[in-house]
Amino acid sequence: MSVGSPGAFVAQLSWPEVERRIKAGAVAVLPVGAACKVHGPHLPMNTDLLQAEWLAGALLQRTEVLVWPTIDYGYYPAFRDYPGSVSLSHETFQRLVQDILGEIQRAGARAVVILNTGISTIRPLQTVVDDMPEAMRIRLANVYAGRRYRSVVKIIEEQPRGGHADEIETSIMLAIGREHVALDRAEAWTPSAMDASVAFSRSDPDNPRFSPAGIWGDPTLASEDKGRRLLAAMVDDLLDAVEVLQQGREE
Numbered sequence: 001m002s003v004g005s006p007g008a009f010v011a012q013l014s015w016p017e018v019e020r021r022i023k024a025g026a027v028a029v030l031p032v033g034a035a036c037k038v039h040g041p042h043l044p045m046n047t048d049l050l051q052a053e054w055l056a057g058a059l060l061q062r063t064e065v066l067v068w069p070t071i072d073y074g075y076y077p078a079f080r081d082y083p084g085s086v087s088l089s090h091e092t093f094q095r096l097v098q099d100i101l102g103e104i105q106r107a108g109a110r111a112v113v114i115l116n117t118g119i120s121t122i123r124p125l126q127t128v129v130d131d132m133p134e135a136m137r138i139r140l141a142n143v144y145a146g147r148r149y150r151s152v153v154k155i156i157e158e159q160p161r162g163g164h165a166d167e168i169e170t171s172i173m174l175a176i177g178r179e180h181v182a183l184d185r186a187e188a189w190t191p192s193a194m195d196a197s198v199a200f201s202r203s204d205p206d207n208p209r210f211s212p213a214g215i216w217g218d219p220t221l222a223s224e225d226k227g228r229r230l231l232a233a234m235v236d237d238l239l240d241a242v243e244v245l246q247q248g249r250e251e
Contacts, residue, residue: 007060009067018066019108026066027245028109030100031056032125033117035072038082038200038214040165042186043173045084046072047165048117054176055143056115058235063242065113068104071097074121078199082214094124101132111137111245115238119144119163137248139241146237149230156226159218161190164200166217168230175227188218 007026010018022028033052036045044050049072056067075093079085088096097114104112116125122142129138143149159167173180194216195208202212209216 005061006063007065007067009056009060009069011069021064021066022108024064025246026064026109027242028104028112029056029059029065029067029115029242030097030104030112031067031070031115031117032074032097032121033070033072034074034076034086036084036086037076038079038085038165039169040186040213040215040219042182042184042219043165043170044180047169047173047180050176050180051143051172052115052117054231055117055234055238058231059115059238059242062235062239063246065242066109068100071100074118075124076118076120078120078209079214081200081202090124093121094128097125097128098131101128101136101138105133105136110135112139113238113241113245114138114140116140116142117144137245139244141238141241143234143237146234148233148236152229152233156229158221159188159190161192161194162217163194164216165214166219167221167226168217170219170222171224171227172230173227174222174224175231178224181222183220183222186219186222187213187215188220189213189215190218191216 031052033048035049039047052070059065060067073088075090076087080087114125125140129140189211198209200209200211201207
């Protein structure tokens with residue numbers, strides 16, 4: 001938390017300050033980003049976590065939000081074939097998020113943005129949102145599906161196809177910090193058939209989602225400039241989600 005920023009990380013505050021900000025109407029933000037998920041040989045396992053926390057930090061610089069600690073384990077079944085990758089069950093992940101949202105509500109918060117950096121997490125998170133009491137207003141902000149973000153992708157993307165540890169995600173990580181990216185280890189993997197309904201495989205060439213390195217796309221095309229543009233679009237999409245809640249309106 002920077003001095004003078006309108007928002008704050010809950011973990012850095014005392015409880016009276018948390019209470020004061022909630023009573024003043026601060027929107028709660030709950031980031032979701034994996035700390036243990038394969039991202040090829042060139043990106044760290046905590047790529048999603050780094051993105052979630054960077055975006056949360058950028059958001060609190062711009063608007064009055066209270067950012068709760070990131071949920072760094074989740075539902076990521078597609079990547080379990082790669083050592084180090086961890087996935088909770090669908091049910092366990094949903095219950096975890098439900099319990100945390102319930103505690104945020106008990107603290108007095110009435111509006112929450114779920115900042116989600118995953119894809120397989122979208123469906124269970126949407127189920128949680130749909131099942132929460134109406135007294136808590138929630139926006140599920142899937143950062144890889146935002147309107148502004150998708151518009152920028154259409155402009156800058158050069159790879160023929162992709163979706164994981166690819167040109168786009170590697171560009172984002174370069175913009176967050178070049179120290180997180182080993183570009184000399186990046187390699188292209190752009191098969192035309194990558195069946196999203198099955199898990200990635202590192203060892204079975206007959207698997208429709210075979211990927212020896214845990215990549216789908218061409219990270220060699222990544223650049224820091226592309227990443228900056230993508231991150232800016234993601235932040236703008238998140239600001240829209242916060243504004244919806246601050247104004248108490250529906251999209």
